[in-house]
Amino acid sequence: MPTITKLYSMKEASQHNTQEDCWVVIDGKVYDVTKYLDDHPGGDDVLLSAAGKNSTEEFEDAGHSKSARELMQDYCIGELDPTPAIPELEIVRKDQPSNLITKLSSKTLQYWAVPATIIGISVVTAILYSRKK
Incomplete structure (x- = not known):
């Protein structure tokens, strides 16, 4: 047997x-x-x-x-077990923003917020400095 x-x-x-x-x-x-x-x-x-x-x-x-x-x-x-594990599928509704869009927008904000702030402060400083002269 x-x-x-x-x-x-x-x-x-x-x-x-x-x-x-x-x-x-x-x-x-x-x-x-x-x-x-x-x-x-x-x-x-x-x-x-x-x-x-x-x-x-x-x-x-x-x-x-x-x-x-x-x-x-x-x-x-x-x-x-030789059977490969089947990953679970994520179901996304069309009226919901996908995770990819949310992630990209947060990364864009993260990478552009600091340079934009520095440029803004530089412009304000330049204007104030030029008015003093």
């Missing part, structure tokens, strides 16, 4: 990133290495820095032995 593999999203795996609950993702598989932290030859800080993220590159760069790769199977709890 085939074994059923549990699928985890990367978002779910990323929530397990502490010393009390430590998961790593390597080659599309999810490993709960919480109980292995104290036994890891490189120290628990290596696993904790890889916790909650895809650490395939770091794992391969470390040059793990065949026995280390076999030991990993004891900690495998599932696979990474």
Whole structure:
């Protein structure tokens, strides 16, 4: 009978990133290495820095032995869900100003307010100075 593999999203795996609950993702598989932290030859800080993220590159760069790769199977709890997460769409009504317009107008005000103020003060100062002569 085939074994059923549990699928985890990367978002779910990323929530397990502490010393009390430590998961790593390597080659599309999810490993709960919480109980292995104290036994890891490189120290628990290596696993904790890889916790909650895809650490395939770091794992391969470390040059793990065949026995280390076999030991990993004891900690495998599932696979990474290959289905990409679909971002939520933002619904904008036509009678509402879009966020882009609001952002652009605030940036325009931010970048032009200071130079316009400086020019205004310079003009007033020049007029007052010329009247004194």
